[in-house]
Amino acid sequence: MTATTATTTATTVASVSSERTTYDCRTTWAATIADLARTDERIVTVVNDSIGSSKLDAFATEFPARTINVGIAEQDMVGIGAGLAMSGRVPFVSAAGCFLTARAMEQIKADVAYSQTNVKLIAQSPGVAYGDLGPTHHSIEDFAWMRTIPGLTVLAPADPVETEQVVRWAAAHDGPVYIRISRMAVPDVNAPGYAFAPGKAVTLRDGEDVTIIATGTTVTRAVDAADLLAAEGIDARVLSMPTIKPLDSEAILAAARETAGIVTVEEALTTGLGGAVAEVVAEHQPCTVRRIGFDDAFAVTGTAEWLLDQIGASPRGIADTATGLVGRGR
Amino acid sequence: MTTTMSRHAGLLEEIDTTLLPTPDREIPVMGKVPAGAGREETIAFLERAATEVRRRAIQTVGAVGAGHLGGEFSITDTLVTLYLSVMNISPEQVEAGDPERDRIVLSKGHAANALYTTLALGGYIHRRALRTFLQPRSMLNGHPARTKIRAVEASTGPLGHGLPIAVGMAIAAKLDESERRTFVLLGDGEMQEGSNWEAIMTAAHRGLDNLVAVIDRNRLQQGARVEDTNALAPLGEKLAAFGWNVVELDGHDHGALLDAFEAAPAVPGTPTAIIANTDKGYPISYMRDNVAWHHKVPTPEQVDQAVAELDEILARIDGSRTGTLGTEKDAS
Numbered sequence: 001m002t003a004t005t006a007t008t009t010a011t012t013v014a015s016v017s018s019e020r021t022t023y024d025c026r027t028t029w030a031a032t033i034a035d036l037a038r039t040d041e042r043i044v045t046v047v048n049d050s051i052g053s054s055k056l057d058a059f060a061t062e063f064p065a066r067t068i069n070v071g072i073a074e075q076d077m078v079g080i081g082a083g084l085a086m087s088g089r090v091p092f093v094s095a096a097g098c099f100l101t102a103r104a105m106e107q108i109k110a111d112v113a114y115s116q117t118n119v120k121l122i123a124q125s126p127g128v129a130y131g132d133l134g135p136t137h138h139s140i141e142d143f144a145w146m147r148t149i150p151g152l153t154v155l156a157p158a159d160p161v162e163t164e165q166v167v168r169w170a171a172a173h174d175g176p177v178y179i180r181i182s183r184m185a186v187p188d189v190n191a192p193g194y195a196f197a198p199g200k201a202v203t204l205r206d207g208e209d210v211t212i213i214a215t216g217t218t219v220t221r222a223v224d225a226a227d228l229l230a231a232e233g234i235d236a237r238v239l240s241m242p243t244i245k246p247l248d249s250e251a252i253l254a255a256a257r258e259t260a261g262i263v264t265v266e267e268a269l270t271t272g273l274g275g276a277v278a279e280v281v282a283e284h285q286p287c288t289v290r291r292i293g294f295d296d297a298f299a300v301t302g303t304a305e306w307l308l309d310q311i312g313a314s315p316r317g318i319a320d321t322a323t324g325l326v327g328r329g330r
Numbered sequence: 331m332t333t334t335m336s337r338h339a340g341l342l343e344e345i346d347t348t349l350l351p352t353p354d355r356e357i358p359v360m361g362k363v364p365a366g367a368g369r370e371e372t373i374a375f376l377e378r379a380a381t382e383v384r385r386r387a388i389q390t391v392g393a394v395g396a397g398h399l400g401g402e403f404s405i406t407d408t409l410v411t412l413y414l415s416v417m418n419i420s421p422e423q424v425e426a427g428d429p430e431r432d433r434i435v436l437s438k439g440h441a442a443n444a445l446y447t448t449l450a451l452g453g454y455i456h457r458r459a460l461r462t463f464l465q466p467r468s469m470l471n472g473h474p475a476r477t478k479i480r481a482v483e484a485s486t487g488p489l490g491h492g493l494p495i496a497v498g499m500a501i502a503a504k505l506d507e508s509e510r511r512t513f514v515l516l517g518d519g520e521m522q523e524g525s526n527w528e529a530i531m532t533a534a535h536r537g538l539d540n541l542v543a544v545i546d547r548n549r550l551q552q553g554a555r556v557e558d559t560n561a562l563a564p565l566g567e568k569l570a571a572f573g574w575n576v577v578e579l580d581g582h583d584h585g586a587l588l589d590a591f592e593a594a595p596a597v598p599g600t601p602t603a604i605i606a607n608t609d610k611g612y613p614i615s616y617m618r619d620n621v622a623w624h625h626k627v628p629t630p631e632q633v634d635q636a637v638a639e640l641d642e643i644l645a646r647i648d649g650s651r652t653g654t655l656g657t658e659k660d661a662s
Contacts (some may be wrong), residue, residue: 075494076525076528076532079495080494081498083499083501086433086483086484087433111494115476115477115484
């Protein structure tokens with residue numbers, strides 16, 4: 001399964017940076033959902049004029065009746081998704097993250113999470129993917145908003161392999177799920193043979209000095225930061241956190257116990273992953289947490305990569321923040 | 331007082347909560363209109379059912395000290411007509427999860443007490459459950475929850491949610507190539523929510539003739555007259571312009587309701603909107619068409635007066651029903 005999609009995505013190289021092939025995870029999402037739909041009649045997609053931006057053109061051609069485009073009407077879109085789920089369908093409701101969450105928040109709360117309907121919310125182009133379109137089109141609030149809604153699983157895969165596995169897991173799982181699908185090109189970060197385990201952190205680098213916890217698009221930057229730190233004699237642990245909720249408290253508390261402190265990195269407000277990690281350690285195993293992300297401010301205009309660099313989420317920025325924690329003592 | 335009750339069709343959990351006082355008499359479990367009933371017998375059955383629902387609902391609100399009686403009494407006739415006569419639905423179908431059952435969404439979820447009481451009268455939940463309304467851990471929230479009561483298809487409460495959900499259900503029926511129908515019950519004040527108009531466009535665009543929306547046009551919202559707050563008129567013309575087949579009728583006339591539901595879809599490929607002209611608080615003399623009765627709680631004396639007025643209606647139905655049956659027997 002994985003090999004099929006890897007081949008598909010490799011043909012659509014989005015960009016090449018520092019000799020690494022990078023991928024637009026939307027391509028993997030689209031190939032995976034089409035593959036699932038071929039064997040699972042229940043699967044439908046629901047979109048808000050977002051077929052192109054969700055890369056669902058081929059899906060819509062192959063499954064026209066199972067592509068429900070409601071036009072520019074997000075409340076309707078999520079409510080219809082809930083009605084389809086109540087009737088035994090497995091709807092993947094796919095729209096730009098900024099509109100999906102903010103415009104349909106009450107439908108997500110009441111019709112999806114509270115109602116425990118089997119709706120999959122697919123947030124396209126999340127974070128600052130639409131960096132130069134400005135903050136109206138950014139979705140940096142979504143982690144913080146979605147993780148406060150009871151009963152909703154919140155996921156953010158980091159690379160194509162994880163994207164495929166997360167989408168497959170969501171299709172098989174009976175319950176509401178929110179998934180960020182990144183648009184920013186990312187390289188493979190997970191090892192060959194990687195298997196997604198919901199609610200579990202992935203240890204990408206083992207280390208005893210300091211811990212970096214990242215999710216989605218920032219995972220590759222965290223790994224690069226750990227490489228910089230290694231060259232400087234600092235042994236950093238890197239935890240990839242594809243599941244924002246339910247959070248892997250065990251892995252976080254082990255990091256709090258065993259290393260000098262935790263740096264969180266996310267393409268979101270620091271009240272997302274960073275806030276969630278800080279809550280866990282504050283309650284059970286206090287340690288210093290430095291949160292890299294957008295800090296109670298709308299982002300300025302710029303490309304996604306440039307914006308991440310600006311907030312200190314470049315490999316160098318992350319490494320510097322981590323270095324500041326080493327030797328502080330606890 | 332706390333009690334535990336055995337599982338019953340429609341109840342997902344055992345009842346384990348405080349019980350409200352027993353009313354003067356339990357509501358009868360009437361079930362469906364008897365097979366083969368003629369039109370007059372059907373209408374008499376539905377009138378009796380609606381009166382019994384109102385009689386029990388006001389006693390519940392009197393006992394618990396909270397509820398939304400005005401809008402419950404305006405939608406009661408639609409509820410009993412659908413559950414007891416029109417819809418292909420039964421407690422057994424709900425329990426078995428029969429995919430071919432008709433679906434109903436009470437978008438005006440604040441009329442939950444009328445829904446619960448109708449479900450008890452129809453045999454979907456145990457009538458004793460009504461004595462748990464709004465009590466701690468009760469399944470009977472102030473707004474219905476699908477995770478607590480199997481017969482509740484959609485959790486509702488925030489307005490403007492039911493119609494998009496019903497559109498999703500109707501799309502699913504089309505995908506399944508099923509003949510099942512979806513009914514959604516909306517308040518007229520609720521039509522001020524923009525999400526409804528998104529769904530109205532989608533339903534027409536997709537030709538969902540398996541969808542029937544009943545708009546409970548009682549002309550009152552929580553604080554004032556709808557037309558004085560944010561006017562809907564001309565509602566019928568608006569819905570027609572959005573591509574729906576519009577039927578306007580007296581929402582307390584069971585015969586008219588039966589005819590409209592049976593006729594739908596009168597126009598193939600077109601969803602049906604029934605504008606049910608009703609009175610909030612119908613038919614209680616002191617409550618009818620009075621904006622004060624959105625969620626006002628009656629005094630014990632007012633409960634007694636309403637019960638007396640409703641008992642008069644029951645007595646009249648009994649009288650005319652006997653007469654009707656006699657005539658039919660004479661004819662045969």
